[in-house]
Amino acid sequence: MTFAGKQPPVSAQFAVKRGWLRADPTVNIKQRAIKGDGFHTWTEDEIAQFESYHPIGSKPRLALALLLYTAQRRSDVVRMGRQHIRDGALTVKQQKTGVPLEIPVHPHLQAVLDVTPSEHLTFLVTATGKPYGGNAFSEQFRNLCDAAGLPQRCKPHRLRKAACRRLAEAGCSANEIVAISGHATMKELVRYTAAADQARLARNAMTKAVIR
Numbered sequence: 001m002t003f004a005g006k007q008p009p010v011s012a013q014f015a016v017k018r019g020w021l022r023a024d025p026t027v028n029i030k031q032r033a034i035k036g037d038g039f040h041t042w043t044e045d046e047i048a049q050f051e052s053y054h055p056i057g058s059k060p061r062l063a064l065a066l067l068l069y070t071a072q073r074r075s076d077v078v079r080m081g082r083q084h085i086r087d088g089a090l091t092v093k094q095q096k097t098g099v100p101l102e103i104p105v106h107p108h109l110q111a112v113l114d115v116t117p118s119e120h121l122t123f124l125v126t127a128t129g130k131p132y133g134g135n136a137f138s139e140q141f142r143n144l145c146d147a148a149g150l151p152q153r154c155k156p157h158r159l160r161k162a163a164c165r166r167l168a169e170a171g172c173s174a175n176e177i178v179a180i181s182g183h184a185t186m187k188e189l190v191r192y193t194a195a196a197d198q199a200r201l202a203r204n205a206m207t208k209a210v211i212r
Helices: 012-017 044-053 059-070 107-115 134-147 158-169 174-181 186-192 198-209
Strands: 089-093 100-104
Touching (some): 044 059, 059 107, 158 186
Antiparallel strands (some): 089 100
């Protein structure tokens, strides 16, 4: 059977329904899983490179700090403002999941907040003072990464993975990490913490296993 012009090919299931085929010849064919490490997790060198180019007190540095020290998605970070911080904790209701979280403000994030001007309802705003949409923020953050000489693999959402990696390397349990990141499943969390430094985790594990 041939198809003229630019018509897309017909699936076997569609052909069976139309009576063009008696049976689906692909029914028992399984696609081979493609192995990979998933999306890139920012390395410590890449984080340091961004920080060295964008100093504390600048909006780019604030954007990085919010992503890295809250472990939240870009869609949640662009909605954060000073009104969400109470008693040293930042409250957020995740846009994707609807999960409410109360995240202690990390000292490094607090240091950035203390010296970064903020006269709007959200910490991060466009050049015209309006809140960011998710895509617009990603495009602007890409420009900031380009200015710092970082590769295309360095994207804002992947700082969420770096945040989870740091927590894992610090010896935090899966439940502790989820309490900050708000991941829906442990399987998803494992994927995010896959880049945790194996050697450091192994040393932490052995230290805990020593009989005193």
